[in-house]
Amino acid sequence: MFEALTDDPAIAEALATDDPKLSKDSVQAGLHVIWLLLKALEWSKAHEAVEIDGSFSEDRKTQLIASYVDKLKAFEANPDDFS
Secondary structure: OHHHHHOOHHHHHHHHHHOOOOOHHHHHHHHHHHHHHHHHHOOOHHHHHHHHHHOOOHHHHHHHHHHHHHHHHHHHHOHHHOO
C-alpha cells in the first residue's frame, strides 16, 4: 500500500509545495527511509524461524529499537554517504 501511494507523482508534488527546499532526491531518500522502517516492522511468516518465533525479550526489543535510532541518526548526519 505504501509503495502504491509513494509511486503517485502527486505525493512528491505536494511535498515540494509544502517545503520548496526539498529536492526530488531528498523526497526519494525520505520515502526510502520510511519504506525501510515499514519493512523492518513487517512480520513475515516466511522469516518466523529466524525471528525467534516472535518471542523477543524486552531487552532484545530495546536493543533492536536503539539500533534503528542509531541508523536514523547516521542517515540524518550524512544522507549522501549513508551505508
